[in-house]
Amino acid sequence: xxxxxxxxxxxxxxxxxxxxxxxxxxxxxxxxxLVSGIDLPDSGAVATGGRTVTSMGEPERxxxxxxxxxxxxxxxxxxxxxDVEENVRLALELNGIRGATARRRSAAIxxxxxxxxRLRSAVDRLSGGEQQRVALARALVHEPAVLLAxxxxxxxxxxxASQVMHVLLSLTxxxxxxxxxxxxDSWLARSADRVLELREGKLLVTDVESPARRTGVS
Numbered sequence: 001x002x003x004x005x006x007x008x009x010x011x012x013x014x015x016x017x018x019x020x021x022x023x024x025x026x027x028x029x030x031x032x033x034l035v036s037g038i039d040l041p042d043s044g045a046v047a048t049g050g051r052t053v054t055s056m057g058e059p060e061r062x063x064x065x066x067x068x069x070x071x072x073x074x075x076x077x078x079x080x081x082x083d084v085e086e087n088v089r090l091a092l093e094l095n096g097i098r099g100a101t102a103r104r105r106s107a108a109i110x111x112x113x114x115x116x117x118r119l120r121s122a123v124d125r126l127s128g129g130e131q132q133r134v135a136l137a138r139a140l141v142h143e144p145a146v147l148l149a150x151x152x153x154x155x156x157x158x159x160x161a162s163q164v165m166h167v168l169l170s171l172t173x174x175x176x177x178x179x180x181x182x183x184x185d186s187w188l189a190r191s192a193d194r195v196l197e198l199r200e201g202k203l204l205v206t207d208v209e210s211p212a213r214r215t216g217v218s
Contacts, residue, residue, distance in 0.1 A: 006201030022198035070139030
């Protein structure tokens with residue numbers, strides 16, 4: 001049996017921005033799946049947002065993810081048959097928020113990410129950076145306690161990635177959202193409050209000095 005995570009242990013505080021780094025295949029995506037309850041560990045416990053995810057049944061974990069977590073991936077995973085606003089509004093409707101309230105909240109967060117004039121656009125007409133900003137708006141519109149981001153800029157060119165990273169960090173910090181981001185991007189890692197390296201199945205604190213830590217931002 002191949003052990004991906006072996007004794008990985010960390011406490012991440014509410015509102016903290018934590019970057020997870022490590023070589024390809026080290027288990028970074030698996031770690032996010034465990035935090036969210038998509039996967040369950042063979043042993044040990046995972047608590048997210050004050051709830052012990054590993055003690056929940058599958059239906060309860062699904063509802064927990066829907067209400068309390070947000071997800072951003074390298075690939076945008078937008079629904080091509082829905083326009084920009086509809087893609088974002090879907091996250092609210094799945095949580096029982098509909099009608100004018102859902103439309104207003106969707107439009108507001110799209111304005112925050114710079115897409116207030118693209119509400120009715122087809123998502124396949126957007127650039128890669130615009131699609132990722134839609135994905136970010138969708139992940140945050142229901143105000144999750146925790147945002148999990150897996151290589152959110154890995155499919156973008158350097159300039160576009162920089163723009164998306166600034167939006168990602170500014171929105172999560174403004175909302176007090178806990179952000180756990182898997183990344184190979186050195187700038188994004190340095191901008192986190194803490195950097196944890198996944199090595200040989202364990203989470204280790206790295207010596208990367210971040211601007212956030214130097215200035216006391218939390």
